Amino acid sequence: MPADQRDRSIKALRPFVPAKDFALSKKFYTELGFRAEELGKGLAEMHLGPHSFLLQDYYVKDWAGNFVMHALVDDLPGWWARIESLDLPTRYGVERPRAPKLEPWGLVVAYVFDPSGVLWHFASPREPPDRAATT
Numbered sequence: 001m002p003a004d005q006r007d008r009s010i011k012a013l014r015p016f017v018p019a020k021d022f023a024l025s026k027k028f029y030t031e032l033g034f035r036a037e038e039l040g041k042g043l044a045e046m047h048l049g050p051h052s053f054l055l056q057d058y059y060v061k062d063w064a065g066n067f068v069m070h071a072l073v074d075d076l077p078g079w080w081a082r083i084e085s086l087d088l089p090t091r092y093g094v095e096r097p098r099a100p101k102l103e104p105w106g107l108v109v110a111y112v113f114d115p116s117g118v119l120w121h122f123a124s125p126r127e128p129p130d131r132a133a134t135t
Contacts, residue, residue, distance in 0.1 A: 014045070014054050018064045020116040022057035028092055028115050029055065033082070064116045072107075076100055076124040080110050083122070088112070102126055 019025035042057030098111035
């Protein structure tokens with residue numbers, strides 16, 4: 001198969017995200033804004049617009065603790081306001097989310113931990129200098 005045809009043949013790339021407590025993780029992601037689509041026992045596709053991942057009822061502590069998801073977003077302040085409003089540490093027993101900050105690689109990143117220890121980066125490009133000066 002030629003490379004251009006192969007590239008067009010892929011419809012989605014969906015990571016399998018571990019869940020220590022499947023029901024709790026589904027609730028967590030639903031409250032963040034994802035829509036759960038049950039695919040079978042212990043497997044749900046978590047949708048957010050055209051993007052999704054597969055949440056699975058499978059957990060290995062070392063794997064979950066080293067698993068990172070990265071979401072590049074247009075409105076990081078809006079996402080951060082939503083994340084803060086959910087009071088995730090109290091309601092889910094997760095690590096406190098970390099406020100957005102400019103990282104050395106040029107993105108502004110907020111850090112969120114799910115109930116299984118999976119780390120999420122909600123990130124956006126830093127504002128161009130001309131726009132930042134007017135805000």
